[in-house]
Amino acid sequence: MPKERILVIGASGQIGVELTLALRKIYGDQQVVASDLREMNPLLEGTGPYVALDVMNKEMLHGQIIRQNITQVYHLAAILSATGEKNPSLAWNLNMQGILNVLEIAKEEKLKKIYWPSSIAMFGPTSPKKNCPQQTIIEPTTVYGISKYAGEFWCQYYHQKFGVDVRSLRYPGLISYKSAPGGGTTDYAIDIYHKALQHKPFTCFLEKDTFLPMMYMPDAIRATLELMEAPAADIRIRTSYNIAAMSFSPATIAASIQKYMPDFTIDYRPDFRQAIANSWPQSIDDSCARVDWGWKEQYDLDMMTRDMLEKLKA
Numbered sequence: 001m002p003k004e005r006i007l008v009i010g011a012s013g014q015i016g017v018e019l020t021l022a023l024r025k026i027y028g029d030q031q032v033v034a035s036d037l038r039e040m041n042p043l044l045e046g047t048g049p050y051v052a053l054d055v056m057n058k059e060m061l062h063g064q065i066i067r068q069n070i071t072q073v074y075h076l077a078a079i080l081s082a083t084g085e086k087n088p089s090l091a092w093n094l095n096m097q098g099i100l101n102v103l104e105i106a107k108e109e110k111l112k113k114i115y116w117p118s119s120i121a122m123f124g125p126t127s128p129k130k131n132c133p134q135q136t137i138i139e140p141t142t143v144y145g146i147s148k149y150a151g152e153f154w155c156q157y158y159h160q161k162f163g164v165d166v167r168s169l170r171y172p173g174l175i176s177y178k179s180a181p182g183g184g185t186t187d188y189a190i191d192i193y194h195k196a197l198q199h200k201p202f203t204c205f206l207e208k209d210t211f212l213p214m215m216y217m218p219d220a221i222r223a224t225l226e227l228m229e230a231p232a233a234d235i236r237i238r239t240s241y242n243i244a245a246m247s248f249s250p251a252t253i254a255a256s257i258q259k260y261m262p263d264f265t266i267d268y269r270p271d272f273r274q275a276i277a278n279s280w281p282q283s284i285d286d287s288c289a290r291v292d293w294g295w296k297e298q299y300d301l302d303m304m305t306r307d308m309l310e311k312l313k314a
Helices: 016-025 058-067 081-086 088-109 143-162 185-197 217-227 250-261 274-278 287-293 301-313
Strands: 006-009 030-034 050-052 071-074 113-115 169-171 173-177 200-202 212-216 245-248 266-269
Touching: 006 016, 006 058, 016 030, 016 071, 016 217, 016 301, 030 113, 050 217, 058 088, 058 266, 071 088, 081 088, 081 143, 081 185, 088 113, 088 143, 088 250, 088 301, 169 217, 185 200, 185 250, 185 301, 200 301, 212 217, 212 301, 217 287, 245 301, 250 266, 250 301
Parallel strands: 006 030, 006 071, 030 050, 071 113, 173 212, 200 266
Antiparallel strands: 212 245
């Protein structure tokens, strides 16, 4: 059986770095090609092959997939929620054309599997706030959310019409010690740990009781790999799976940090990101992922806080 050759697009981003490293552990360093439009993330240096790649350039992308004998693509490149609201047309063009280019090449080259992440941003203010179900009213209010909603149905279309084995997760807010915040509305939950360890007060751009679904990055990476390793017959949903681990507010994450650092302080100055957060659910029902391919989180808030503080200190 020929070895898998995997291309990770957007490998220098928050998810991309850790997913690339995890894939290299499974498939071997030389079998996973990292790519990005920007410079290689220092954490990837010396760990395996890297190519500069613009997913908007379909010809360049197609050429690399053929040249590198790629069998699977993990397409992570995107402009996130808060950044996207500052330049909506750029966000739409990148987020939409990127996935269409990948799907079209996957169809032409008969690639084995495609991974593309969706997000809770595709829900909107009319979606249920608590235990938001897999199938519900979806009326996103950000260009990022609109692009994710459209992208989900392109993925389903290419699966149904052309048999492309494309799989997806609707990530909640993701928290990692390895990467800096990347322009998302939930990224306060990364920055807050950095400020705590610098013994600085933290000013939050969301109100204290703004609950949002969140997940620690090790769980997100494991969920992605488990989804991709599951038998195709078990993947019933070809738009994107709801996935969840915990929900918390700025006040609850601050209280968790104060268990380990009692002098930590926080204040609140909501900005334009508050309206984005208000449009999203407070918690997610991910029972489909749990039933179909056995998803289960490992980290709760206090376990994540302890690990974040230990790892960032180190």
